[in-house]
Amino acid sequence: MQNQQYPLIIISGPSGAGEDSIIGGLKELLPIERVVTTTTREMRPSESAGNPYYFISKEKFKEGIAEGRFFEYAEEYNDNFYGVTFEEIKRVKNSGRIGIWKIEYKGVMLAKKLMPEIAAIFIIAPLDILEKRIRRRSWVSDEYVQERMEYTKKWLEHTDIYDYTVVNEDGKLAETIREVKRIIEKELSKNLELTNN
Numbered sequence: 001m002q003n004q005q006y007p008l009i010i011i012s013g014p015s016g017a018g019e020d021s022i023i024g025g026l027k028e029l030l031p032i033e034r035v036v037t038t039t040t041r042e043m044r045p046s047e048s049a050g051n052p053y054y055f056i057s058k059e060k061f062k063e064g065i066a067e068g069r070f071f072e073y074a075e076e077y078n079d080n081f082y083g084v085t086f087e088e089i090k091r092v093k094n095s096g097r098i099g100i101w102k103i104e105y106k107g108v109m110l111a112k113k114l115m116p117e118i119a120a121i122f123i124i125a126p127l128d129i130l131e132k133r134i135r136r137r138s139w140v141s142d143e144y145v146q147e148r149m150e151y152t153k154k155w156l157e158h159t160d161i162y163d164y165t166v167v168n169e170d171g172k173l174a175e176t177i178r179e180v181k182r183i184i185e186k187e188l189s190k191n192l193e194l195t196n197n
Contacts, residue, residue: 007191008035008092008099008115009184012108013123014152016133018168018176019102020052022123025177026100030184033097035088038064041080044139052102053082072103072110078147082107098184105158112161119187121180122162127152129170 011019026032038054040061049055056064061081064070073083084101092099103111108120125133130152134145159165164183168176 006093006096006098007187008089008101008118009187010101010103010108010111010118010120011123011180012103012105012120012162013168014104014130014155015148016130016152017123017125018133018173019123021173022168022177022180023100023102025173026181026184029177029181031097032100033092033095035084035092035099035101035103037082037084037103038070038088039080039082041078041082054088071114072107074104074106076104098188105155105161108161109158119164119183120162121183122159122165123168123176123180124156124159124165125168125170 011023013019023032023034036050036052036054038056038061040056040058041053043049043053043055047053047055058081061073061083064083064085065073069085069087070083071086071089073081075081082104084103084107092101101111111118112120127149131145131149134140134148166176166179166183
């Protein structure tokens with residue numbers, strides 16, 4: 001297994017779907033390396049450089065775009081940029097671990113164009129559950145919740161871009177993590193067969 005080239009796996013879903021909790025659970029079960037997105041949004045109190053993002057200014061981000069450093073990027077609903085650099089993809093691919101890439105649907109579309117072999121897992125929950133989870137965050141405003149729910153509705157128009165869909169129901173996180181783990185192991189088996197042929 002040591003010489004195996006591990007695949008990149010996309011885990012994607014709207015706010016409140018629980019991707020971060022799922023990825024946190026997977027870390028206990030699988031050797032994973034997370035692709036870290038670069039963003040221009042403000043760092044929150046619980047965050048730090050590289051966790052969960054690389055935080056840079058809009059000027060620096062635009063310089064990176066002009067210099068062709070980004071594998072993919074998008075300007076989001078909050079007027080901030082989010083993107084992943086070629087350097088970050090290379091770092092994760094060379095890590096000797098399973099690459100997990102949390103990315104929104106526009107990024108999935110582009111990643112699929114550039115790397116058709118990449119598997120994408122869509123994490124979702126009923127809309128009322130998503131809203132309830134977003135409202136649990138201490139810093140959110142009604143306006144923020146409204147923005148996120150509108151964005152989620154747009155997201156749901158593009159579910160056909162995903163290879164797998166997993167519903168993360170309330171109180172069933174452990175089951176959801178196990179289901180995502182099974183999908184990743186299936187993709188690992190496929191990847192191993194391709195490597196050996």
